Amino acid sequence: MEEPSNRTFMATPMDLDATYSLLSDARRRHLLACFLDAEVWTVPDLAREIAAQECERAPDEDLVRRVRVGLVHNHLPRLADHGVLEWDGRSGDVVRADRFETVAPFLTVTGDGDELAIAPPPSDRR
Numbered sequence: 001m002e003e004p005s006n007r008t009f010m011a012t013p014m015d016l017d018a019t020y021s022l023l024s025d026a027r028r029r030h031l032l033a034c035f036l037d038a039e040v041w042t043v044p045d046l047a048r049e050i051a052a053q054e055c056e057r058a059p060d061e062d063l064v065r066r067v068r069v070g071l072v073h074n075h076l077p078r079l080a081d082h083g084v085l086e087w088d089g090r091s092g093d094v095v096r097a098d099r100f101e102t103v104a105p106f107l108t109v110t111g112d113g114d115e116l117a118i119a120p121p122p123s124d125r126r
Helices: 016-023 026-037 043-055 061-081 100-106
Strands: 040-042 085-087 093-096 107-110 115-118
Touching: 016 026, 016 100, 026 043, 026 061, 026 100, 026 107, 040 043, 043 061, 061 085, 100 107
Parallel strands: none
Antiparallel strands: 040 093, 085 093, 107 115
């Protein structure tokens, strides 16, 4: 029997608690913000980008490695389980998934573009 894929979702919205739980981690918010401007990233590129944001300078290889390990063992699987991102562990490619559009409106860049915050929930338009 084939195992069900945890990466195939209908485009159903997540509940508010799950959304805020995913957005509660600063590194995960930086990860998601990378996908506001680009639909496809590789794990090494994401690790370098996030490490640079965290240290506000050119990151050393140790920090990049630690960020990559955190992405691979925590953040990417968690976001894939919720259908926000799809991640191919073999190729290292990461792309937006159906539920990315559910969390995107909650990401807000503040100040000079370096700080991310969780925005209030989008208003219910009736």
